[in-house]
Amino acid sequence: MKQVHNLREQLRNLREQLHNLREQLHNLREQLHNLREQLRNLWEQLRNLWEQLRNLREQLRNLWEQLRNLREQLRNLWEQSPLKF
16 A cells, blocks of 8 residues: 555656646747747847948948048139138
8 A cells, every 4th residue: 555655646746747847848948939039139130230330331431522522622722712822
């Protein structure tokens, strides 16, 4: 009888462990899903930031070109100026 009781207790413990392991597996799958979603979001943010950087670089190039053009215009005006010494 004692042995049967012990075997039943072991079986109960094993079932409980199995239940806990299934619950852990479920939680881990949920965490994995959440991490994948976070990774997707971070990747999207990175792509957006990269695009912003490219746009800012283009704006900087354009502003630099405008500055060169303005300097050239200023130099031309100065060359044509009667006030020049």
